């Protein structure tokens with residue numbers, strides 16, 4: 001850092017909160033675009049004749065793009081700086097959204113999702129870097145909590161679009177054009193962030209760019225067993241939650257006879273509960289620690305949920321924001337939202353307490369990379385199981401094997417969480433670790 005930098009004041013709260021607003025809006029738009037696929041899956045199948053396996057691959061191809069991008073994304077952020085990187089990645093996502101919506105050809109839609117993956121995950125890394133830069137030492141956890149909550153609001157909005165934009169769902173294409181508009185919000189927010197950073201350069205001490213999550217293969221050998229248990233849990237957890245969520249709208253329509261609007265509203269309940277619970281669990285876990293225990297509780301809670309939607313009676317209808325939703329399904333999605341808050345709130349920060357701070361960039365990049373690999377495998381497997389068992393509205397039992405598969409993943413997650421809990425009170429094995437001393441570097445995903 002140069003000496004003039006040090007003499008400058010830190011950014012004022014107003015400047016910091018504006019940054020948080022712009023970065024969170026960029027994430028809001030981005031999460032919307034990712035989740036816009038779920039509500040049109042049945043339309044892609046009925047209008048364009050895609051199979052379950054093909055739609056499953058449309059989910060996975062995002063991860064392939066993300067894997068490629070994660071290997072180079074950190075380098076781009078370091079080389080071009082956060083403001084350029086944020087705009088570049090948001091623009092790639094916009095292009096991906098346009099290509100997804102533009103043509104009914106499977107290969108074109110798949111290329112759009114690939115491009116979305118190429119832009120999305122490095123966008124998340126760039127957003128993390130921006131927040132670390134502006135909020136370091138100042139309300140960093142809270143800023144990350146708000147950022148993640150607004151991202152989840154983007155996901156929930158994609159579900160709500162089946163209600164507020166229901167006329168668009170007469171075909172597969174219009175909802176995807178709407179998603180393009182949300183990608184436009186993301187690009188606009190990235191531009192506003194650019195202007196804000198430019199306005200503040202030279203006036204405030206914005207510090208060094210900070211460490212970007214970048215993979216350095218040599219460093220992988222320094223991580224201990226506990227780190228790899230966290231990675232394993234991360235892989236299994238997100239490989240369960242994200243694919244379930246993407247397929248859920250179609251599942252609720254076909255297996256439980258819900259209208260698309262009600263299915264979308266029901267799916268959004270998971271996000272609503274996560275939006276509220278994530279900052280609260282974050283505060284609780286910051287206060288009491290015991291991350292292994294909280295991860296175990298979260299995994300234990302998840303265990304019966306997929307079987308509950310499969311085998312329990314759907315329950316009496318209750319009205320939620322104008323949609324009639326069966327009570328059991330509502331409770332399951334609210335509980336899943338709690339799990340989706342509890343496990344990430346304990347898991348992501350626990351890396352910072354497990355590995356040497358100097359290797360956090362590699363630790364997070366590796367974890368996200370592994371997450372993407374696991375998450376890319378599950379949707380085609382679920383699609384294959386659904387195709388194999390001829391799952392449909394006329395053969396609801398055909399969905400059960402997929403739900404057992406999710407349950408198997410949840411059991412595996414529980415095993416890793418238990419191993420982490422067992423490790424919780426053991427002393428650290430490798431020197432250079434810092435125990436429960438809140439690393440500055442945090443990561444929302």
Ligand SMILES: NCCCC[C@H](N)C(=O)NCC(=O)O
Nearest residue numbers: 030031034120344368444445
């Ligand atoms: N755009 C939705 C996917 C976000 C993936 C990201 N790598 C992640 O895991 N984020 C953490 C989270 O809990 O959302």
